[in-house]
Amino acid sequence: MSSEQDRDIIICRCEDITEREVRECIRRHGLTTVDEVRKILRAGMGLCQGKTCSALVRRILAEETGKKAEDIGLPSARQPAKPVEFGIFLQEGDR
Amino acid sequence: MKYDAIIIGGGIIGASIAYNLTKQGMRSVAVFEKNYISSGSTGRCGGGIRQQWASPENCKLAVKSVHLFEKLDQELGFDTEYYQGGYLLLAFTDEEVEQFRKNVVMQQGAGVPVRLIGVDEVAAKFPFLDTSDLKAAAHCRTDGHINPMLVNQAYADAAKRNGADIHLFTEVVRIVRDRDRINSVITADVRTFETGVLINAGGGFSAEVAAMAGITIPTRPQRHEILITEPLEKFMDPMVIDFHHHIYFRQTKHGSVVMGYGDPHEPYTHNIQGSLEFLKTMSLMITKVVPAMKKVKIVRQWAGLYNMSPDAQPILGKVPGVSNYYQAVGFSGHGLMLAPAVAELMAELIVTGRTSMDISDLSIDRFAGRTEFKLEKAVV
Numbered sequence: 445m446s447s448e449q450d451r452d453i454i455i456c457r458c459e460d461i462t463e464r465e466v467r468e469c470i471r472r473h474g475l476t477t478v479d480e481v482r483k484i485l486r487a488g489m490g491l492c493q494g495k496t497c498s499a500l501v502r503r504i505l506a507e508e509t510g511k512k513a514e515d516i517g518l519p520s521a522r523q524p525a526k527p528v529e530f531g532i533f534l535q536e537g538d539r
Numbered sequence: 540m541k542y543d544a545i546i547i548g549g550g551i552i553g554a555s556i557a558y559n560l561t562k563q564g565m566r567s568v569a570v571f572e573k574n575y576i577s578s579g580s581t582g583r584c585g586g587g588i589r590q591q592w593a594s595p596e597n598c599k600l601a602v603k604s605v606h607l608f609e610k611l612d613q614e615l616g617f618d619t620e621y622y623q624g625g626y627l628l629l630a631f632t633d634e635e636v637e638q639f640r641k642n643v644v645m646q647q648g649a650g651v652p653v654r655l656i657g658v659d660e661v662a663a664k665f666p667f668l669d670t671s672d673l674k675a676a677a678h679c680r681t682d683g684h685i686n687p688m689l690v691n692q693a694y695a696d697a698a699k700r701n702g703a704d705i706h707l708f709t710e711v712v713r714i715v716r717d718r719d720r721i722n723s724v725i726t727a728d729v730r731t732f733e734t735g736v737l738i739n740a741g742g743g744f745s746a747e748v749a750a751m752a753g754i755t756i757p758t759r760p761q762r763h764e765i766l767i768t769e770p771l772e773k774f775m776d777p778m779v780i781d782f783h784h785h786i787y788f789r790q791t792k793h794g795s796v797v798m799g800y801g802d803p804h805e806p807y808t809h810n811i812q813g814s815l816e817f818l819k820t821m822s823l824m825i826t827k828v829v830p831a832m833k834k835v836k837i838v839r840q841w842a843g844l845y846n847m848s849p850d851a852q853p854i855l856g857k858v859p860g861v862s863n864y865y866q867a868v869g870f871s872g873h874g875l876m877l878a879p880a881v882a883e884l885m886a887e888l889i890v891t892g893r894t895s896m897d898i899s900d901l902s903i904d905r906f907a908g909r910t911e912f913k914l915e916k917a918v919v
Contacts (some may be wrong), residue, residue: 473692476707480575483582483688486793491769491838523813527769527836533822533835 456497458490470508477501478519541733542569545724546740547711547748551632551875552867553740554694555882561701563890568703573710577691580742583843585787585799587778588876589626589682591653593642593917596900598649600880608878617693619685620792625684625777629673639677653679659711667774667832684778684789687875714751719862721752743844745868754858758869759807759847766840770794784824787919798825801919813840825900845872850912856902865889
């Protein structure tokens with residue numbers, strides 16, 4: 445994806461995780477899926493839920509494992525689609 | 540290919556047993572995991588660690604586990620976010636206070652530094668709680684929480700360094716048994732692995748794993764839902780559990796709050812879909828106990844399986860009639876916190892045939908010929 449000197453670029457903006465950290469995590473633990481990187485490094489666990497970084501992590505995984513990006517699954521989507529306040533779910537009187 | 544021990548399940552129980560087997564000198568150990576490390580119940584759980592239990596068996600194991608957790612990061616060379624911020628149990632009725640009083644005496648006898656505290660002290664020390672309906676609370680300062688995914692990975696990595704093979708994305712689909720002995724397992728990609736012993740660490744699928752070996756065990760899967768909030772400034776030290784509203788919550792190192800609600804009417808199924816009903820109930824319960832939560836945002840919800848046993852306590856050890864099958868199953872939602880102790884004792888049992896702490900009360904024999912059981916009540 446990038447040359448050696450560019451590896452401090454931010455991959456996950458919500459959680460402030462760099463390309464270098466993603467690569468090191470993949471190599472250290474022998475990871476092959478976006479879900480594993482997400483659970484260990486928090487990349488994609490922030491407020492945007494990985495809308496931007498999941499595809500980037502997948503491309504890095506493809507490079508590190510020698511697989512095609514499309515053969516590496518994207519992470520399981522979890523609701524809600526956008527952060528929402530607890531108060532929304534309360535009845536009028538409880539708010 | 541032949542191993543001395545094959546473990547089915549790469550959750551916290553399987554990974555920690557693999558590590559302890561290699562640590563105790565077993566040479567060829569393998570874990571078979573149908574997905575990846577912590578993809579099942581471990582990676583979905585609340586992450587609490589407490590020694591405040593209603594049964595002496597659970598208490599003893601939990602105390603031993605906390606001693607091991609205290610040294611674990613150093614032993615495994617991993618920052619698992621283990622945090623001894625304490626654990627607070629809330630009582631809202633006189634019956635609950637009476638039960639807590641009895642439990643505290645038993646727990647103190649088991650070496651747990653726990654005490655019952657009054658509402659004024661709770662209000663002063665934990666101002667985030669609405670104490671208007673509270674009667675009392677039990678607090679243990681050496682309880683706490685941990686990052687489940689990290690501690691699971693830490694055990695798996697350490698087992699691997701010690702020579703264990705961790706087969707990820709490799710489902711065992713058949714167990715070959717000849718009379719009283721298990722000979723081998725066959726994987727979905729049609730490979731056969733012979734084994735000296737087989738260990739069932741199947742979590743939510745423990746009954747299915749046992750069934751492949753022709754063994755019937757009384758464990759059942761039950762969905763438990765959970766969510767996480769946006770990160771907040773640190774406002775709470777202890778994890779909190781409230782059996783009255785069936786909720787628990789903790790603030791992670793990252794700042795977000797993890798919380799779950801255990802629906803007492805949840806059926807026994809493998810369903811792990813998150814529901815809107817959960818968000819509604821959780822919102823109602825958490826804002827009663829922590830009113831400031833009304834303005835806090837939910838970021839993500841999910842669910843995982845408790846592997847329930849008939850008395851909500853784990854089932855450990857061998858089964859009658861099969862010489863080389865072992866199981867560590869039925870943790871009923873508290874496998875993570877018991878794992879360090881259970882894994883060490885299970886490895887002792889497998890390697891030497893005896894254990895340094897008596898766990899025979901937790902063997903499957905306790906259910907023989909019985910239909911009613913003394914239930915561990917301190918479960919959400």
